[in-house]
Amino acid sequence: MAGYIVAIARIDNMTDGLKEYIGKAADLSVECGAEYVIRGPAKEVMEGDHLTGRSVVVSKFETLEKAEAYYHSDAYQKDIKPLREGSGVYDVAIFEGP
Numbered sequence: 001m002a003g004y005i006v007a008i009a010r011i012d013n014m015t016d017g018l019k020e021y022i023g024k025a026a027d028l029s030v031e032c033g034a035e036y037v038i039r040g041p042a043k044e045v046m047e048g049d050h051l052t053g054r055s056v057v058v059s060k061f062e063t064l065e066k067a068e069a070y071y072h073s074d075a076y077q078k079d080i081k082p083l084r085e086g087s088g089v090y091d092v093a094i095f096e097g098p
Helices: 016-031 064-072 074-084
Strands: 002-011 035-041 055-061 088-097
Touching: 002 064, 016 035, 016 074, 055 064, 064 074, 064 088
Parallel strands: none
Antiparallel strands: 002 055, 002 088, 035 055
16 A cells, blocks of 8 residues: 655745755655655635645655655654754644555
């Protein structure tokens, strides 16, 4: 089964670090065999208010284990993730799917 990393972000401050984070996270995702299914804000929020002002990123990995390995890797946790500090609020989860 595929593994998906889903992130919902409220960007409060587009820092230089966040700009660097976006590029490096994308590069590492590709290196880990992931593809973006969704990346960015909604074109239109149809119902509710939880997605207003939020960006959604859905990354698909070949397996759940590969998604977990990406997120828990030293490259992501130590080198990339800290770049987004002070830029907003992030909710991230890993899902298993088709």
